[in-house]
Amino acid sequence: MKRKITLKQIARELDVSISTVSKALRNSAEISDDTKQKIQAFAKLYNYRPNNIALSLKNRRTNTIGIIIPEIVHHFFSEVIRGAELVANKRGYNVIIGLSNESFSKEVINMEMLANGSIDGFILSMSKETLQQQDYHHFNETMSQGMPVVMFDRVVSEIKCDKVIVDDFNGAKNAVEKLIENKCKSIALISTPDYVSVGKLRTQGYLEALNENNILAESKLILKIDDTVDYEVHLDALEAEIEQLFKANKKIDGVFAVNELYALTAMKVARKLGLNVPNDVQVIGFTDGVLSKHATPSLTTVSQHAQQMGEKAAQLLIDKLESEVNPADEEFHTVVIATDLVERESTK
Amino acid sequence: MKRKITLKQIARELDVSISTVSKALRNSAEISDDTKQKIQAFAKLYNYRPNNIALSLKNRRTNTIGIIIPEIVHHFFSEVIRGAELVANKRGYNVIIGLSNESFSKEVINMEMLANGSIDGFILSMSKETLQQQDYHHFNETMSQGMPVVMFDRVVSEIKCDKVIVDDFNGAKNAVEKLIENKCKSIALISTPDYVSVGKLRTQGYLEALNENNILAESKLILKIDDTVDYEVHLDALEAEIEQLFKANKKIDGVFAVNELYALTAMKVARKLGLNVPNDVQVIGFTDGVLSKHATPSLTTVSQHAQQMGEKAAQLLIDKLESEVNPADEEFHTVVIATDLVERESTK
DNA sequence: TCTTAACACGAAAACGTTTGCGTGACTTTC
DNA sequence: GAAAGTCACGCAAACGTTTTCGTGTTAAGA
Known part of the structure; x- marks a missing residue:
């Protein structure tokens, strides 16, 4: 050897x-x-x-970027990573990942671990717990130490940094408009609690679409799922909640769900209640993942272009790393990724 | 600042x-x-x-492990990463990932990039291209430089290193036995070309199950899908091939597919041909992913325990890193992860 | 009072690079 | 033949640590 x-x-x-x-x-x-x-x-x-380590020490830069995400077994996040890895590699950077598992403390620990010289900058999406607690000190601290941060998807206006977000509002609005266009009269919304920023924005898009078309929003048509429960595990509970929604509102002929799983479950429940998709009920989901594509009927969905988000985030970060501007008078950009409505079999 | x-x-x-x-x-x-x-x-x-970098330089170890996988937007691989990250973090290590995109050259480049001091050891699964070309010099070189390697899932006997593999043979065998038990008389196999080691083993398991039950294997019931084409994109072509299989063999009453997508598509084709799943045709897939769980009907499948594989791989690697044995007389272990048959609605 | 030991700290090397500057040996020039 | 210039290379510092060894001061023991 x-x-x-x-x-x-x-x-x-x-x-x-x-x-x-x-x-x-x-x-x-x-x-x-x-x-x-x-x-x-x-x-x-x-x-x-x-030796890379020696070079890193000498040059005081590692050519490595850290990505902190809440969960990797998730189509959206793994696509973001793919995108980020793609442009990072192309520009001579490596990617190191940390998982927060939606936990505030793991997010903090992971960031501290990486911030001590291992990486040059962060790309991250906040954990749900952090969003709830609204404690952002660890972000501000690392940034104040001169380490650039780019946030994506789950962002918050209190933090001043580059951001890459999905146009959740218009994505949802367009989807609901599509349902209206397709003659849906009673459109239900299956969403998450409002502290999840994206859930909130998508809800607003839903309301705006109804409003612009002079349809009265009815609160009984809006189901907010408490997602602290892991519905991947407790599918039955999710199903029961949605079934409840359908039974209480027999005239539902359209459903907009803020993610794939909710949309799929809605279709399942509809079928169980003897309703045909798309003839009796039309369904649109959010996040164009593998489930939407391979469901039967396949699901019309709002595509978020996750890989593109990752690419853009990496690009922003590396641009900042390689720019010479005085950190004092730097400016932050928020890139909004437009969504597409991918029409499949669950709508007419 | x-x-x-x-x-x-x-x-x-x-x-x-x-x-x-x-x-x-x-x-x-x-x-x-x-x-x-x-x-x-x-x-x-x-x-x-x-400063971690200074420590790494001084201690000549980075407390970071590199994971090279062919693809991250893939339930199986992301679960492996999750498992590896879990035990790595618990034991004070970070995880840095490289994507080969199933390409030999990207695999080589990525490994070289990381091997120059950035990491202490590798966890990896070979790209299809590497498997085809059978060129393993980069693995042997990094190992000869004293960097330990743990391979998982796609392994090859020519390389001497620790390995974590799925019991593909028995997984497949049990699945087919289940179909036989359920009175299937004409069981089709939808597999991949033999150079993908796992495809080969699963095919052997299929054959063995038939053999032990005195059922004659018929080559016309075996469909080998050329997976150099990306069927995630060309779904239609995949569907056409499977439809062909069904039409040419009207008496098929059972299907064993080596992955989720093939199984799902088989169900779709069956439905299209007016066959009921599971009454007319029973279907079992491999890889317990999100598709199997949320399909309608939900798919009976062979669970590979991907996360457990990742955990085990990280454990093996870190054990080796922290052991004091003379590299000359070390020995290599192959851990076989048993599979489970998760019974759902696609079988009786 | 002299030796010795304990104590508290500093100097320096090492990990593997890169790079500005110094220097000795030639070669050129007038 | 002396001054100046060119060439080819080495020295040393720096990046941020840890750790071995040395050293000056003080206190204890004989």
């Missing part, structure tokens, strides 16, 4: 100084062609590669 | 030497209680944290 070779070893072997080796390998004009050739050949033979 | 504080700055500020500060913060007995208190208080005030 040959350990990785270093400059020092090459220098000793070839009986020159370390600096000569370093310069030779970087093709400095200071070194004679003879020596350069000799050193380069030797380095190639032993497959020399500069 | 206050930059992160260093030992040197604390030393200068408090008019002591760097070594005194370092020792004081590590509570060395060499330093008087007075000085310790003073230094510790100051450090706390300025929120001092040792």
